[in-house]
Structures are given as structure tokens and as C-alpha cells.
Amino acid sequence: MKYVDEFKDKNVVAEISRKISGLNVSANLMEVCGTHTMALFRHGIRGLLPRNIKLLSGPGCPVCVTSEADIDAMIGLCDVPDVIITTFGDMMKVPGSKGSLLEKRADGVDIRVVYSPLDALKIASEERSRPVIFLGVGFETTAPTVAATIIDAREKGLSNFYVYSAHKLIPPAIRALLNADDVRIDGFLLPGHVSVIIGSDAYDFILKDYGVPAVVAGFEPVDILSAIYGVLKHGKVENKYSRVVSKKGNIKAQKVMNEVFEVADADWRGFGVIKNSGLEIKKKYLRFNAKEKFEIRRPSGKKRKSSCICGEVLRGIKIPTDCRMFAKSCSPEKPKGPCMVSTEGACAAYYKYGRTK
Amino acid sequence: MCLAIPSKIIKIDGVEAEVEVGGVKKRANLTFIEKPAIGDYVLMHAGFAIKKISDKDARETLDIWDKLK
Amino acid sequence: MAHGGGGRLTKALVDELIVTELGNSALNKLDDSAVIKTPGKKLAFTTDSYVVKPIFFKGGDIGKLALCGTVNDLAMNGARPLFISLGLIIEEGFSIENLEKIIRSIKKAASEARVKVVCGDTKVVERGGADGIFINTSGIGKIISEREISSSKVLPGDAVIVSGSIGDHGIAVLSQRKGIEFETNLKSDCAPLNGLAEKILKTGAEIHCMRDPTRGGLATVLNEVASKSKIGIEINEESVPIKEPVRGACELLGLDPLYVANEGKLVAFVREKDASKILKAIRRHRYGRGGGVIGRVGSKNKGMVVLKTSIGGTRILEEYSGEQLPRIC
Numbered sequence: 001m002k003y004v005d006e007f008k009d010k011n012v013v014a015e016i017s018r019k020i021s022g023l024n025v026s027a028n029l030m031e032v033c034g035t036h037t038m039a040l041f042r043h044g045i046r047g048l049l050p051r052n053i054k055l056l057s058g059p060g061c062p063v064c065v066t067s068e069a070d071i072d073a074m075i076g077l078c079d080v081p082d083v084i085i086t087t088f089g090d091m092m093k094v095p096g097s098k099g100s101l102l103e104k105r106a107d108g109v110d111i112r113v114v115y116s117p118l119d120a121l122k123i124a125s126e127e128r129s130r131p132v133i134f135l136g137v138g139f140e141t142t143a144p145t146v147a148a149t150i151i152d153a154r155e156k157g158l159s160n161f162y163v164y165s166a167h168k169l170i171p172p173a174i175r176a177l178l179n180a181d182d183v184r185i186d187g188f189l190l191p192g193h194v195s196v197i198i199g200s201d202a203y204d205f206i207l208k209d210y211g212v213p214a215v216v217a218g219f220e221p222v223d224i225l226s227a228i229y230g231v232l233k234h235g236k237v238e239n240k241y242s243r244v245v246s247k248k249g250n251i252k253a254q255k256v257m258n259e260v261f262e263v264a265d266a267d268w269r270g271f272g273v274i275k276n277s278g279l280e281i282k283k284k285y286l287r288f289n290a291k292e293k294f295e296i297r298r299p300s301g302k303k304r305k306s307s308c309i310c311g312e313v314l315r316g317i318k319i320p321t322d323c324r325m326f327a328k329s330c331s332p333e334k335p336k337g338p339c340m341v342s343t344e345g346a347c348a349a350y351y352k353y354g355r356t357k
Numbered sequence: 358m359c360l361a362i363p364s365k366i367i368k369i370d371g372v373e374a375e376v377e378v379g380g381v382k383k384r385a386n387l388t389f390i391e392k393p394a395i396g397d398y399v400l401m402h403a404g405f406a407i408k409k410i411s412d413k414d415a416r417e418t419l420d421i422w423d424k425l426k
Numbered sequence: 427m428a429h430g431g432g433g434r435l436t437k438a439l440v441d442e443l444i445v446t447e448l449g450n451s452a453l454n455k456l457d458d459s460a461v462i463k464t465p466g467k468k469l470a471f472t473t474d475s476y477v478v479k480p481i482f483f484k485g486g487d488i489g490k491l492a493l494c495g496t497v498n499d500l501a502m503n504g505a506r507p508l509f510i511s512l513g514l515i516i517e518e519g520f521s522i523e524n525l526e527k528i529i530r531s532i533k534k535a536a537s538e539a540r541v542k543v544v545c546g547d548t549k550v551v552e553r554g555g556a557d558g559i560f561i562n563t564s565g566i567g568k569i570i571s572e573r574e575i576s577s578s579k580v581l582p583g584d585a586v587i588v589s590g591s592i593g594d595h596g597i598a599v600l601s602q603r604k605g606i607e608f609e610t611n612l613k614s615d616c617a618p619l620n621g622l623a624e625k626i627l628k629t630g631a632e633i634h635c636m637r638d639p640t641r642g643g644l645a646t647v648l649n650e651v652a653s654k655s656k657i658g659i660e661i662n663e664e665s666v667p668i669k670e671p672v673r674g675a676c677e678l679l680g681l682d683p684l685y686v687a688n689e690g691k692l693v694a695f696v697r698e699k700d701a702s703k704i705l706k707a708i709r710r711h712r713y714g715r716g717g718g719v720i721g722r723v724g725s726k727n728k729g730m731v732v733l734k735t736s737i738g739g740t741r742i743l744e745e746y747s748g749e750q751l752p753r754i755c
Contacts (some may be wrong), residue, residue: 001378002365010736013737044734047739048738088753093748115606119606137755138403138527142359146405193400195408209368222418245408252390352744364664378674378678379677380669380670381678382608383609383678
């Protein structure tokens with residue numbers, strides 16, 4: 001596969017690993033993005049790094065950082081009469097305070113996994129008499145695609161298509177991370193595909209305001225190792241994914257995203273509310289906003305005190321094995337929190353790939 | 358975060374295209390691409406092409422390591 | 427369709443379709459049970475139910491799947507499959523044309539596998555009572571292997587051999603699923619493997635275990651064997667045969683091909699010295715052309731499957747329960 005296989009070359013990988021070891025430094029690096037966490041484990045990259053380079057998983061797993069309130073709201077939408085819920089596969093197994101979408105589907109709710117928001121739109125145009133709600137989860141990579149779909153829905157004059165937006169933005173999360181006291185990060189691996197949209201200039205503040213280096217990284221082994229080498233050796237903000245990331249990003253995609261969405265405060269699991277870190281559907285597109293159209297019912301009852309430490313794992317101050325429940329009462333089969341549910345959640349990745357070495 | 362995969366444009370029909378990745382064909386929306394052409398490689402995410410892949414930059418990224426050997 | 431009540435219509439359905447297509451001396455009697463002569467000292471007996479959607483897919487259908495699945499389960503334990511039972515639960519309104527297609531599919535597969543369908547049952551349920559059609563097949567076979575072949579008999583030092591490319595069936599079926607559709611020439615690899623299994627046994631080599639990795643894929647079967655035999659398995663990622671469209675579809679959808687379903691492949695655990703002899707035999711068979719050694723059994727990391735990745739790293743292939751879902755993140 002072109003532009004994939006060349007970046008998996010064993011010899012190049014060995015070369016870069018050697019160079020990283022040769023640097024002889026200790027560092028705590030954070031991979032912001034959950035897809036990076038998965039890639040690291042899938043290829044066994046951690047084992048090729050020297051022991052004193054530690055990689056921490058950050059808040060870049062959109063499913064992991066979706067608040068329990070949002071998850072409950074999404075599950076609550078299943079009660080809308082005759083509804084068709086459309087969602088990315090990632091959300092199906094995420095537990096709210098009472099059950100998951102997968103369980104709701106088993107109960108008979110019409111929930112369909114789609115690959116693209118356009119598939120959800122297609123369903124809406126085929127089933128005009130039924131409300132079709134799309135669960136919008138994801139960062140700046142995905143938000144433009146959902147925005148384009150909403151614009152398409154308006155052009156098609158559809159009156160049964162809705163989106164529940166839980167979209168979030170990456171730079172504010174990185175800022176919130178660095179503003180906290182108990183975080184020790186020597187460098188960042190930045191999410192390559194979010195960067196395709198927002199551009200590498202969006203991260204200059206990390207070095208400017210906090211003195212921390214950061215490198216935009218792709219997802220193949222050569223990309224990841226190059227980025228690790230770069231952040232350790234050069235200590236600045238760099239773009240190592242230049243084949244698709246530019247300084248300003250994809251302007252067209254940004255325009256579409258900003259046409260439909262506006263910045264709003266958002267509730268991040270593990271962080272609480274971060275100002276101006278989420279995307280909400282603009283008034284202009286009100287009629288597609290599931291939050292406006294439907295009464296969002298959440299399960300009643302007191303909030304249970306949980307020993308889930310997802311929040312601290314996301315902030316990089318704990319690792320999955322620090323959790324009392326890890327691999328015992330919490331596992332991919334019976335997850336307690338999103339970090340274990342999501343295939344790219346730090347805990348799930350650890351469980352699948354990282355145990356015993 | 359986000360799975361996006363390099364795909365080759367093999368057919369264009371207005372804002373829609375057919376792309377190919379590893380022998381599998383899929384429909385893609387080209388709204389975000391400037392001047393797409395057949396034969397171009399684009400990054401595919403959630404049914405949309407989000408960027409054209411620069412062959413020049415791809416080769417440069419690999420050549421750097423060749424030079425350092 | 428108003429059959430299943432035991433009255434005339436059921437008889438008509440059975441007589442017309444099933445006897446016509448699948449008829450043999452045992453079945454044609456339509457007695458309450460089939461009486462067959464016991465063929466040997468040791469028998470293998472298995473059952474499985476098939477509820478697959480879509481019912482028709484590229485390279486097969488639920489009928490072929492149901493027949494091959496049970497034939498293969500018998501073959502994996504060193505048995506020659508002989509007799510099959512066929513239980514059908516059909517939803518009212520199911521198209522007769524489709525039923526005919528399915529029965530003919532079963533006939534074709536049974537003929538290739540050289541098994542006879544000797545008994546069965548048909549029930550028609552009201553709409554909503556079955557999703558189109560459900561099929562149960564049970565099978566009896568005669569053990570022809572002298573050694574016991576089982577998941578608990580694998581030894582350190584054994585070579586791990588796969589008969590061909592993995593992930594074909596799962597991806598072929600997924601390509602037709604609404605909301606995810608993609609175009610590919612890929613077909614399901616659904617096939618009866620008893621011919622291949624017998625060829626392997628005929629080499630006289632020391633076979634410790636054979637398994638067909640269906641739902642849950644190769645990784646699931648490897649984990650089961652590692653656990654039951656209390657050994658460690660090391661797999662070389664580069665040696666695992668995967669077709670390009672399977673690789674492409676998996677990258678596109680965020681799936682791991684090692685966990686994707688197969689319906690016409692087997693994994694064999696054999697004594698190291700016999701590996702090349704067995705591989706030669708496998709490759710001469712139509713269902714084994716893409717076969718190869720993919721790994722080795724050891725005594726380290728008992729109960730675990732470790733993958734040596736294509737870039738020289740290592741990772742654990744965990745047991746994965748439940749369906750892999752396409753993802754975008």
C-alpha cells in the first residue's frame with residue numbers, strides 16, 4: 001500500500017531507533033492522540049525505545065474524553081419514538097451510568113454503525129418518516145465532515161436528520177493540561193490528522209507559552225520514531241508529517257467547520273469543563289441540532305463514586321496499571337470507563353498489547 | 358486521532374469520487390480538496406478526502422534517513 | 427408459507443425440495459430417525475447453528491456455511507465426516523426461490539465433501555420469529571487419525587502452519603454491510619476442508635492439533651490452543667498470508683485482520699521435523715495453495731500468543747471477545 005508500506009521499512013525503523021538510543025536522554029513524552037497509542041502498541045514500538053524514554057497517553061481519544069453526561073444523553077436519545085441512531089463504531093460499547101448503545105441495540109433499539117456521517121444522511125433520506133440522529137464524536141479531523149453533512153442535509157431539504165455534537169478541540173485541551181500543576185511532560189507527539197485540518201502553526205503556543213517542545217507526527221512506525229527523535233533532539237515545535245500537514249492546515253475544511261459549528265465550553269472526562277474547547281451547532285442550523293429538538297433525558301439517581309481513574313490516566317499522571325480495577329473488575333469485556341472501552345483508550349491498549357513483557 | 362488512510366482517486370463525478378486502497382474501492386467526498394485529479398493520492402477519513410498527499414514531501418521524509426545512514 | 431404444522435404443506439415442502447435435492451437411502455425413508463450402520467470404533471460428533479447475515483454473500487450463503495462449518499469441525503479432530511442432520515427454522519414469508527438456492531448450495535457442498543444429509547427438521551415460524559432463516563447442522567464422522575488430535579496436545583517446538591490467506595470471509599461479508607459498503611473482488615473462502623485434512627493425515631506426519639479459525643479469527647484460535655496446551659506461541663507477522671484487499675479494508679475500517687473470521691482455512695500444529703512434508707501436501711491441495719509456516723510453539727510465555735511485528739517489535743495477541751467494530755478514531 002502506497003504511502004504506508006514505505007513508512008514501515010524495518011531498516012529505517014532500526015536506524016531511527018539506534019539514533020534515539022544514541023541521544024542518551026531521559027524524557028517523559030506525551031502522545032496526545034489515541035490513534036498514536038494504538039499504533040505504538042500495534043507495531044511494538046515501545047520495546048524498541050530505550051527504557052528512560054517514557055510515553056504517556058494523553059486526552060486525544062474522543063470517546064475517552066466524552067463526559068458521562070454526554071454518553072447518558074446519547075443513550076437517552078434511544079427512547080425517541082421510532083428513532084434510528086447512527087454512530088461511529090467507537091461509541092457502541094462505551095458505558096454510561098446505566099448500560100451502553102450495544103446493550104440498547106440488543107434491547108431492540110435501531111442503532112446502526114456507519115463509516116461516514118454521509119451514510120447517516122443516506123439513511124435519513126431513505127427513511128423520511130423516522131428521526132435519524134447522528135452522534136457527532138471526534139476532534140477537528142472529524143468535525144468538518146459532520147459539518148459538510150449538515151450543509152448537505154440543508155441543501156437536500158431533509159427535516160428528519162439531527163446531530164448530537166460532542167465534538168471537541170485539541171489545542172485548548174493541551175493548554176489545560178499544561179496549566180495544571182501536577183503534570184510533568186518534556187515533549188509532545190501531536191496528532192497528525194487533527195493537524196491536517198488545523199495546521200502546524202496552531203501549536204506554536206506550546207513552546208512559546210510553556211517552553212515545551214512538540215512535534216506533529218504521522219502514524220506509521222517511521223513517522224512516530226522520527227517524531228520522537230525530533231522532539232528529543234531539536235526541542236522545538238516541528239512538523240514531521242509534511243506530506244499532509246501544512247502550516248495553515250486545510251482552509252476549506254476549516255471554513256466548512258466554522259460555517260456550521262461555533263466554539264463553546266465543553267465537559268471533558270478527567271478535566272471537567274474546559275472553556276472554549278467544544279463545538280456546538282450554530283443557530284443557523286438549529287433545526288439539525290438534536291439537543292434543541294429532543295428532550296435529553298438522563299438517568300436519575302445519585303452520581304456513584306467510582307474508583308475509575310480515567311481522568312488521571314488521560315492527564316498523564318497515572319498509568320493504567322496504577323488503577324485498582326485494571327484487568328480485574330475492569331477489562332474490555334466489562335469496562336468501567338471509556339479508557340477501557342475505546343479500542344484506543346490507554347487502558348484498552350495496555351490490556352491488549354502491553355501486559356506482560 | 359483518527360484513522361485516515363492514503364487512497365488513490367480513480368474516478369471523479371462532481372464532488373464525489375471513487376478511491377482505491379489496497380484493491381478495495383470506496384466512495385469519497387472531495388469537498389475539502391483543491392483541484393482533485395485522477396491518480397492523485399488523498400488521505401481518506403470518515404468518507405471524506407481531507408488532504409492531497411504530497412509525493413515530494415513523502416520522499417523527502419524518507420530520504421532524510423537514507424542520508425543519515 | 428404456512429408449513430411446519432406437520433400437515434400436508436410440510437410434507438410437500440420436504441418431499442419436493444429437500445428429498446429431490448438431497449435424497450439418499452436414509453433420507454428418502456423419511457422415518458422419525460435415520461438408522462445408519464456405525465462405521466468404526468471411534469466417532470466424532472458435532473453440532474452448530476448458523477444465523478449469519480447477510481444470508482447470501484460473495485462466495486457463498488448460509489447453506490454452504492452450515493454444511494462446511496460442521497464438516498470442518500469433524501475434520502479438525504481427525505475424523506472423516508459422513509452423516510449430517512439439517513434443521514431449518516424459516517420465517518414466514520421467506521422466499522421459496524431463496525430457499526431453493528440455499529438447499530442447492532447445501533447439496534453442492536455436501537457432494538464435494540462426500541457427506542450425506544440423512545435427517546432433519548423444518549419449522550416455519552411467524553414473522554419476526556427468526557431472522558429470515560436459521561440453520562442447525564449436526565455431523566457424525568469416523569475417526570481416521572491414529573493419534574489424538576486436539577487443542578490440548580500441542581508441544582513446545584511444534585511448527586504452526588496456516589493453509590492460506592486469513593480474513594477473507596469476514597471482509598467479504600462486511601463489504602456488503604449497509605453503512606459500510608465497499609467494492610472488492612474478494613469472496614468468502616467458505617469451503618469444506620475434510621479433503622485437505624485427510625491429505626495432511628495421509629502424510630503420516632505427527633499432527634498434534636488442527637483448528638479452523640472461524641469467528642474471532644486466527645488470534646482467537648491461537649489463544650485457545652495456547653491456553654489448553656499450556657504453551658506459548660510466537661507468530662511472525664510477516665509470514666501470515668493476508669490478501670491485499672483484506673489488508674486495505676482493515677486499514678480503512680480500523681480492523682485487525684488477525685481477528686477477522688475465516689470459513690475455509692485451517693491452522694495445524696505439527697512436529698517441527700514434519701513441517702516441510704506437511705506444507706508440501708497442503709500446497710498441492712486446491713484449498714491450501716497459499717499455505718505457509720507462520721510461527722513456532724515454545725515453553726516461554728505459557729498460555730500467550732506473542733507476535734513479532736514486521737518492524738521488529740513485539741506485541742501480545744490478546745484474546746478478544748465480541749465483535750470487532752469499524753472505527754474512525
